[in-house]
Amino acid sequence: MKFKDFIKEKLIGIFLVIFALATIEIFLMAYPYGNFIKIYIPLTILVVYFIGLMIEYTSKKNFYANLSNTLNNLDEKYLVTEIINTPNFIEGKILKSSLEQIDKSMLEHVNKYKYLQEDYKEYIELWIHEIKIPIAASKMVIENNKNEATKSIDEELNKVEDYIEQALFYARSNTVEKDYYIKASNLKDIINESIKKNKSILIQNKMLINLHDLDRIVHTDSKWIIFILNQIIQNSVKYRKQDNNSGIEIYSKQGKENVILYIKDNGIGIKKGEITRAFEKGFTGTNGRLQNKKSTGIGLYLCKKLCDKLGIAIELSSIQNEGTELRLVFPKNSYINLK
């Protein structure tokens, strides 16, 4: 709040005072008072009036400067009413109590949706536990009745499983609460697990697997990482070149403050202009529009979201027609950096 702006607002009042003083002056001129009186009366009124204005200005300025400062420094701006002092002028008091009421009703509103979302997430988790049982049963039936037809059904069931898992993690990625459990895990075990999980599509598509330098400990939730790796591996298979040299190389490097996991393929790569958008929700790009790719634009988006939650950085670089490299950067003490 600048002094100039304050005065501008008070302009009408000031003009009225000056007008009143002018009338008083004309009135005084009609009488034979001494010059002292003629100057003293209007001057006193003016000085007192301006002192009043100054007092009003300082108290308002203090309050509003404090308000906007606090607002700028706050991440969660709606908490501002909890921090600022109650002002000593009436408009300020009204403003503060209005803000408090608005905050309260907004919070109630937000809580309602938070609860609804939490409730929905719980239902999804429950549903996913339930649906896994008939899938497991179907897989057992297939195992006991192996033939070409059941083998084909089995492959489809694997896809169903992948979609279900994606739904589970999508639900988890949207909640504020911590669903993960951080413990020390060996990268090698995590990678082996995810390769095994995807073995049927990898073998079918004759993908070469090259794993090295993976014997390192990271602090994370391995189940989440396996899900993230699944998305990446499935992308590598989906966007491979149609030759017989397709493959994935996975290795890790020890940094000073982190462990970096590299997942590199020699697939069709991503167009230069589209790399930055690869993590956007629903972004399918040129590759996604190729035939039979069935790109949903969910996989990498979800990876990024889950990585953010786990405090892991995910980076992507790619050269068109040469391949794509994804890097997961695990901070050394990821439990400190958790959100």
Place this chain on the structure above:
Amino acid sequence: MHKILIVEDDEKLRDELEKFLNNNGYKAESIKKFDNTIHDILKINPDLILLDINLPGADGEFICKEIRKQSNMAIIMVTSRDNELDELISLNYGADHYITKPFNIQILLAKINSLLRRANMSIENSNRIDAKDFTLDMSKNTMEKNNKSIELTKNEFRILKYFVENREKIVSREDIIECLWDSESFIDDNTLTVNITRLRNKLEELGLKELLQTKRGQGYILLKKG
């Protein structure tokens, strides 16, 4: 024959699992009423139990804890709860493995095999597999015949073991690759060809060359000599 008890409330899954285990050389039984599960398990006293967590009555984690107090039987938790915390709780209560539904049945079978083998190490010498024409020694990764022993690499050994387990059945190249991948050896097609050739040469050294035959377009078959 080892006795395996299935503690699972989904009827179909239970029956199919029972059938599968019975077909794979185990004596499988299952619990169908869950009002006194712990008592029933201890009464049947199997070598190994496959234990679900979400059960009517007492839940699997509690059952696992109670059974561990009284018995040393192998326990594999089989559950649809797929998170680290449940896994840790189960392992802390004394479960030997934790497998999530839907499970890869071959991996489950491998875990059952290894648990039971470990439990019975002192009783049986199950490190050796008698394949009639030759013997496999799992502790030394060797193939033996008439006191002649040939060392195999890890992958060759796994391939040969897979052939023995599927004797006189055609196995496809994909089946073999999958089996190797299950034991975390992620080989490709070319490596498999090399391994098969070397395995053939080693079989030839024992005079068993004709045992491993190629079925064009389908895969391989390990025959029985006599």
